[in-house]
Amino acid sequence: MQYTHLGRTGLQVSRLVLGTMNFGPDTPEEDSHAIMDRALELGINFFDTANIYGWRLGEGWTEQIIGRWLARTGRRDDIVLATKVYEPMGQGPNTSGLSALHIRRQVEDSLRRLRTDRIDLYQAHHIDRHTPWDEFWQAMDTLIAQGKVLYVGSSNFAGWHIAQANEAARRRSSLGLVSEQSLYNLAERTAELEVLPAARDYELGFIPWSPLYGGILSGILRRTTDGRSSGSEITARRLASNRPRVEAYEAFCDELGHHPAHIGLAWLLHQDGVTGPITGPRTVSHLEHAVQALDIRLGAEELARLDKIFPGPGGPAPEAYAW
DSSP states (O other), X not given: OOEEEOTTSSOEEESSEEEOTTBTTTBOHHHHHHHHHHHHHTTOOEEEOOTTTTOSTTTOHHHHHHHHHHHXXXXXXXXXXXXXXXXXXXXXXXXXXXXXXXXXXXXXXXXHHHTOSOEEEEEESSOXXXXXXXXXXXXXXXXXXXXXXXXXXXXXXXXXXHHHHHHHHHHTTOOOEEEEEEEOOSSOOGGGTTHHHHHHHTTOEEEEESTTGGGTTSOHHHHHHXXXXXXXXXHHHHHHHHHHHHHHHHHHHHHHTSOHHHHXXXXXXXXXXXXXXXXXXXXXXXXXXXXXXXXXXXXXXXXXXXXXXXXXXXXXTTGGGOO
16 A cells, blocks of 8 residues: 655555545445455555535434444554534534534534544535634634644635635644645546645645546446446536547546556546545445556556546646636
8 A cells, every 4th residue: 555644744644545425325334344444454544534424414424334333443543534524414503614613513523423532634524604714723723732633624625715724824823724625536627726736835635536526437438338327417417528538538548458447546646746535435346446546657648648638727727727
């Protein structure tokens, strides 16, 4: 397994992140535990979840599954555990967002469900435009001082949100955000305009979610040819709008002799500033399949061909906006 430091921290994490979004709704608890067992066997030490995962309002179903696994295995110190706060966890006011009240309530609930005394990386799941940065950082700094949170990260932030958050933290002499988790993959490269440059400038770890764009980069045409479903309605729409590029992509993957899913993950691992993509396996075999991407090395010619098939914005803003 390949490891790297999470941004400017001393925290060492695997270059493939175990995403747990499917644990509960799509993957039964016993199978979820088997995936986590196998992830550690493979050297994956970075586990990512969120209080909202499981999609049963207020229950934190996925966190509970992870907590029972931790209680069974006693492997807490072997993993870097990341979760998130923001999404609604109840009805009525003060049940969502990044207010000090909601953060305090949710960190206690997450700790209880996860059966742990600390969260290694506590991520703001979305931006909260109603909460001042000083309130956010006061809440997070308190949790850090209490030992309940070690590092703070963000998810789905714009580039200027990253700048605002870290400048506010700097004024308080706080460490600030150490990571950003964003939608980023070969077919959806908007993050290259401002988010990824901001993360690099502030030395944040960068964690792409949906690295295969909901299946678009996972050999989807092979599945549909075999008579299998193309996935969700969103995936079907994405395929319809990207079909010529996906056809060219899968043909090029055949030339390289690699599975399209492996090339999609490997491409991300070759991008400057990327810590590691999140893989969200539903089975142990899905996880074992994803790990194979770590062994792929893409040269300049292969990367240029992929850029031609799925052209990005042409660099960071404002150069990318030039005529």
